[in-house]
Amino acid sequence: MTTAGALAESPREAFAVINAFSPDPAMPETRSLSSPWRFSVAPMIDWTDRRCRIFHRQLSRRALLYTEMVTTGAALHGDRRRVLGFDPAEQPVAVQLGGSDPVDLAEAARIAEAEGYCEVNLNVGCPSDRVQSGRFGACLMREPELVGDIVAAFKAAVRVPVTVKCRIGVDDQDPEEALDRLADAVVAAGVDALVVHARKAWLKGLSPKENRDIPPLDYDRVYRLKRRLPDLPVVINGGVGSLAECREHLRHVDGVMLGRAAYQEPELLLAVDPALFGEPAPVADGFEALARLEPVIAREMEAGAKLSSFTRHVLGLFHGQPGARAFRRHLATEAVKPGADIGTLHAALAHLRRTNSEAA
Known part of the structure; x- marks a missing residue:
């Protein structure tokens, strides 16, 4: 029997098996079919603006889309329509917030929920100098208790799911200890899911671009986290370039987040609905x-x-x-x-x- 697991990677071949995917609840890769985080497109600064997202939505009904990172200053004091505006046709779409003050972040989350976003995500992964100078992004890996406080503030402020996107560690941190401490802190605060970029971030010596490529990927570290915390929805991110890779990761975790691959070759998104959800793609090509x-x-x-x-x-x-x-x-x-x-x-x-x- 042909299944979506046998799909080739081109969108045209994917359409040949539309509706042929029959989920087997015994298989790890299909148990997460109902998860809202099964497949998502990563938040990417200067890329995933609202015009990008409305384009991506033409290619997949099911992909969860994310905004670019929105800082608390922009959310609280900026032009709200320009900063947080989106077309309802983009849904499901989540907002990613950047900051370190729980009070300000909670207020930004309330604003985002009122605007209609379906999820609030905290950036604990960006390594840029500008972000570090504001004491947020990847440098928060060193302050897991603060991240837990932020998640608790989010949970008290909004009813939509609250998630965190992080790295496995920064600089000389031990990834085993660093990721576990962060995960335990946010789980205790009630986080709904954790998205893990399976690389360290080097806060000194590497540019943001280099931090996306040079630190080695460690997918097994993310798998171990999922095994240790089986009730926590875990999404893997970093270096994933094909739907075949997505299917392999889904044997170990609850979701996969694609970044550059989805943006640079958007026709890959045409195969997401049939390959990962067993549903027809919204358009032919x-x-x-x-x-x-x-x-x-x-x-x-x-x-x-x-x-x-x-x-x-x-x-x-x-x-x-x-x-x-x-x-x-x-x-x-x-x-x-x-x-x-x-x-x-x-x-x-x-x-x-x-x-x-x-x-x-």
Whole structure:
């Protein structure tokens, strides 16, 4: 019998087995089918803004989407529509907050819940100098009791799920002790799930980009955490690049969070619903996804948005297909020009259609 476990990694092959996935409750990888954290797209600064998220939602109904990190200062004192606004069509969408003051974070969480977010997540993983100077992000791995206090403040302030995204440790910390201390603190405070980037963060000597690649991945450390705390929903993150890898991780943990792979090759998301949830994908291909996105682009542009604020997120579509390079080049050069409109997107798509027609 064909199952989604046998899926090849291309979206086209995934669609060949839509609805063929029959969950087996005896299998670890299918026991978490009802988990809201089974598959998610990571919060990524400068990438997962609301226009990116509405695009990703065209590709998967089930993926949990996250905002970029929103600092307490921005949430409390910034332009609320710009900072926290989102389209209801993005749901399910969670907000990630950054900060270290439990009172301020609790108020930011109340605001986010009132805006309609389905989850509040605390950033305990970002290693940037700016974040460190504000005493939040990955440096909070050194203060697990404070993280527990923040989670308790969240739980007292909101009714939606409260989660934490962390590393396995920072600098010279022992990952066994560091991750256990943090997990125990947030579990005691009532956390609903823990997302673990399976790398250390080096707060001195490595840039944020280098911290995404250089520290070695230690997936087994995250698996051990799940075994030690079987009742805690644990989501693994870091270096996951395919749905086949997702399926393997789901044999050990409750969910998988993808970052750069989902952003840089968004057609991977087309296979998420059939491969991981046994449900049809919302669209047949990238062409249909963009067609559904067009009314949103038109509406936003009427309100003053630039075409490039959408098209910069779709450049990874059609990866490896004939004409994909011309599609990307056209959007990269033309969508940023004054006067660029939906016709610019149509012209970029014409490169793909023309190349595919010639190949046929």
